[in-house]
């Protein structure tokens with residue numbers, strides 16, 4: 001599977017040539033271009049093209065992603081699409097675009113850990129979240145999983161408390177440490193809690 005779209009190559013060439021944002025947008029406006037991924041601070045394109053990598057395995061489906069999903073501030077469309085599908089509501093099959101900042105956060109966490117993150121929950125539909133809440137799981141009714149801004153995961157051999165400290169250093173918003181052995185992180189406001 002390709003990791004870099006044709007757009008990515010155009011962007012890279014344009015950025016290397018020192019083109020500004022407007023010229024870059026024109027360069028990307030060719031009819032054959034795929035849809036662009038969200039752009040973050042595009043003015044810094046020529047400054048940082050460092051690839052961002054993630055290595056995720058989803059516990060319930062066995063599906064995984066080990067690839068580059070962005071060059072610097074420019075996300076790869078195909079990488080985001082694969083990650084959005086990976087972190088879908090596996091109970092309903094529903095896919096919702098995940099906040100790309102969550103992937104950035106996960107990449108920072110992973111760079112401190114250097115091994116796969118085992119994902120237990122990414123996006124959750126309102127129905128799935130409500131069902132889990134009614135079933136007695138420690139699930140907030142207005143969970144940021146519903147907004148596709150949260151992920152729960154474990155890492156083999158690393159205590160949840162240690163993961164919490166790493167997540168804090170990496171700029172996580174919400175950090176929930178669960179006694180059953182996983183951590184929740186999200187891109188919402190800074191909060192800390194423990195759960196069952």
Ligand SMILES: [Zn+2]
Pocket residue numbers: 121145150151152183184185
């Ligand atoms: Zn969670």
